[in-house]
Amino acid sequence: MKQVTAIIKPFKLEEVREALAEVGVTGLTVTEVKGFGRQKGHTELYRGAEYVVDFLPKVKVEVVVKSGDVDACVDAIIKAARTGKIGDGKIFVTAVERVVRIRTGEQDESAV
Secondary structure, rough: EEEEEEEEOOHHHHHHHHHHHHHOOOOHHHEEEEEEEOOEEEEEEEEEEEEEOOEEEEEEEEEOOHHHHHHHHHHHHHEEEEEEOOOOEEEEEEOOOOOHHHOOOOOOOHOO
């Protein structure tokens, strides 16, 4: 099993959720986060004063899928989240050693 974590622009969340549902993802976790990558934030003008916004709002989407479903999941996220502009985000794929469904005690792939 693998965990796919995507950091995306907030306005792309609904498109990503729909794309993941189409490839069979049944559950996901979404967290509002802040951060920056290559763009290093930006400057804004507020009430005549210029200030630097270091951390930009992003959304972190996490899903755990069977190893064979990773490529479809990653491709779906890329298609849905890409704008072609800087700051589109990143996708991380990591191994998951164990999953336990708390309610039933099911483990690993049957718990996903």
